[in-house]
Amino acid sequence: MTLDLAGTTAAQAPARDGAVGLPPYDRTGLRPGIVHLGVGGFHRAHQALAVDELLRRGEARDWAICGVGLLPGDAAMRDALVPQDGRYTLVTKHPDGALEARVVGSLVEYLYAPDDPEAVLERLADPATRIVSLTITEGGYNFDQVTGEFDATAPAVVADARPGAVPTTVFGYVVEALARRRARGVPPFTVMSCDNVQGNGDKARAVFSAFAALRDPGLGAWVRDTVAFPSSMVDRITPVTTDEDRALVREWFGVVDRWPVVAEPFFQWVLEDDFPLGRPPLQDAGVQLVDDVEPYELMKLRLLNVGHQALAYLGWLSGYRYAHEAVADPLLARFVRDYMDEATPTLRPVPGVDLEEYKTTLLERFGNPAVRDTLARLCAETSDRIPKWLVPVVRERLRTGGDVTRAAAIVASWARYAEGTDEQGAPIEVVDRLADTLGERARAQRDGDPLAFLRDPALFGDLVDEPRFTGPYLEALGTLHRAGAQATLKQLVEG
Ligand SMILES: NC(=O)c1ccc[n+]([C@@H]2O[C@H](COP(=O)([O-])OP(=O)(O)OC[C@H]3O[C@@H](n4cnc5c(N)ncnc54)[C@H](O)[C@@H]3O)[C@@H](O)[C@H]2O)c1
Numbered sequence: 001m002t003l004d005l006a007g008t009t010a011a012q013a014p015a016r017d018g019a020v021g022l023p024p025y026d027r028t029g030l031r032p033g034i035v036h037l038g039v040g041g042f043h044r045a046h047q048a049l050a051v052d053e054l055l056r057r058g059e060a061r062d063w064a065i066c067g068v069g070l071l072p073g074d075a076a077m078r079d080a081l082v083p084q085d086g087r088y089t090l091v092t093k094h095p096d097g098a099l100e101a102r103v104v105g106s107l108v109e110y111l112y113a114p115d116d117p118e119a120v121l122e123r124l125a126d127p128a129t130r131i132v133s134l135t136i137t138e139g140g141y142n143f144d145q146v147t148g149e150f151d152a153t154a155p156a157v158v159a160d161a162r163p164g165a166v167p168t169t170v171f172g173y174v175v176e177a178l179a180r181r182r183a184r185g186v187p188p189f190t191v192m193s194c195d196n197v198q199g200n201g202d203k204a205r206a207v208f209s210a211f212a213a214l215r216d217p218g219l220g221a222w223v224r225d226t227v228a229f230p231s232s233m234v235d236r237i238t239p240v241t242t243d244e245d246r247a248l249v250r251e252w253f254g255v256v257d258r259w260p261v262v263a264e265p266f267f268q269w270v271l272e273d274d275f276p277l278g279r280p281p282l283q284d285a286g287v288q289l290v291d292d293v294e295p296y297e298l299m300k301l302r303l304l305n306v307g308h309q310a311l312a313y314l315g316w317l318s319g320y321r322y323a324h325e326a327v328a329d330p331l332l333a334r335f336v337r338d339y340m341d342e343a344t345p346t347l348r349p350v351p352g353v354d355l356e357e358y359k360t361t362l363l364e365r366f367g368n369p370a371v372r373d374t375l376a377r378l379c380a381e382t383s384d385r386i387p388k389w390l391v392p393v394v395r396e397r398l399r400t401g402g403d404v405t406r407a408a409a410i411v412a413s414w415a416r417y418a419e420g421t422d423e424q425g426a427p428i429e430v431v432d433r434l435a436d437t438l439g440e441r442a443r444a445q446r447d448g449d450p451l452a453f454l455r456d457p458a459l460f461g462d463l464v465d466e467p468r469f470t471g472p473y474l475e476a477l478g479t480l481h482r483a484g485a486q487a488t489l490k491q492l493v494e495g
């Protein structure tokens with residue numbers, strides 16, 4: 001029998017041997033102590049799984065999740081999840097092709113904010129809400145990538161800061177809800193960022209308090225000094241769900257699911273333990289609670305996430321479309337590993353982690369053929385990634401007199417990709433909020449203005465004036481233009 005998560009069969013279907021049944025716990029009476037903003041693939045493969053794990057153990061019944069979508073694009077998640085009562089299928093794909101699936105039941109409510117902003121504000125202001133977690137992407141934090149300052153001039157921010165505004169941004173929602181709690185004598189919820197941003201807790205504190213100060217300086221100081229913003233390192237490669245995944249869930253596991261999620265087996269979550277209103281017993285779900293997350297964050301962002309960037313553009317230009325195909329190319333695998341070795345001196349010692357082993361494992365994870373992570377996903381929104389993750393590596397290496405050849409080559413490969421045509425002259429669809437200006441600069445650079453792409457202080461600061469960076473950058477770019485990605489890789493790897 002097929003289990004339709006939106007249909008009556010979902011309520012009636014008995015769990016068959018080998019089939020995927022409904023979550024094995026009673027969902028009536030679960031209370032959402034967590035409100036999550038930005039319910040995409042990653043949240044559903046990671047945090048919601050951890051809470052589901054606790055619920056399966058009979059724990060955390062006050063810590064179920066209310067998911068919230070803020071952007072117009074989230075209407076599709078509403079349309080998938082609301083009829084399914086928040087349930088969805090998570091498929092874990094092992095490298096040998098083995099599959100595991102479970103129906104996750106920890107999301108007990110989903111609110112699409114544009115439908116009813118007041119309902120979202122009151123859910124956030126409700127004393128039962130004790131944690132507000134975020135996966136709103138790197139760009140969602142709206143800060144200048146060089147100065148780190150909150151961009152108070154963004155039009156949506158300006159609109160949300162007006163007295164009485166109906167919010168549209170994450171800042172408007174979170175800060176209005178905090179203001180209501182403050183006025184009502186309800187202690188503030190903890191804001192838990194789960195985005196790939198270095199020092200994500202401190203960054204969240206800075207941007208939310210800066211926004212609050214636009215409304216009222218006293219509120220800004222109260223948010224800064226009173227609200228807890230624990231930092232976290234989160235890790236699980238979660239590709240974009242495809243129609244093939246929907247079909248797989250139906251045919252293989254017998255579940256009709258409008259929006260399942262798929263992920264690799266690896267799961268890591270390292271979290272600073274700063275939750276004044278309490279938290280679920282996440283340690284029982286494998287979460288590492290630590291005093292200082294920074295070494296873990298540096299390791300993950302600078303090796304895994306920049307490692308993805310090292311693979312993505314050179315991989316695309318070499319003709320690959322999936323991460324596992326690209327990393328099976330020995331030149332690319334060697335280049336990614338060489339970049340990781342170049343970045344390693346910028347890390348801090350990580351308790352209990354052998355960095356050499358960690359790097360080897362990363363390449364194995366990138367190579368998982370079942371996950372089918374696309375290079376297109378890894379090539380998107382680079383202007384929110386490379387400046388935040390890689391430029392600090394370059395600066396640190398320059399400060400200590402280190403070589404930046406591979407880091408510069410990654411930036412050159414991004415510039416070559418941003419030109420918008422591949423080595424066969426086929427168009428590249430560059431997905432980036434700055435795609436137009438990046439494309440213009442990249443093409444101007446190709447056509448005779450050698451450093452045009454780097455001449456954007458908001459992305460690169462003063463790196464354009466640093467010959468120890470521009471030297472290897474121009475060399476890699478020249479080879480990319482003259483001889484292509486494979487020849488560039490050969491030169492980088494073999495010298
Ligand atoms: N996918 C992964 O492998 C992975 C792994 C670790 C961490 N992450 C973190 O999670 C983030 C989201 O990844 P995903 O795979 O879930 O992406 P996704 O595209 O599936 O979901 C992104 C969600 O964020 C929301 N969002 C985007 N910009 C926003 C903004 N400015 N304000 C408010 N909401 C906004 C979207 O509406 C959507 O709900 C990543 O950017 C990263 O920081 C992802």
Ligand SMILES: O=P(O)(O)OC[C@@H](O)[C@@H](O)[C@H](O)[C@H](O)CO
Pocket residue numbers: 138196234235236237238304305308377378385
């Ligand atoms: O999702 P982003 O934009 O932070 O970065 C793209 C990938 O590098 C990222 O999603 C990784 O797959 C993830 O961080 C693994 O834990």
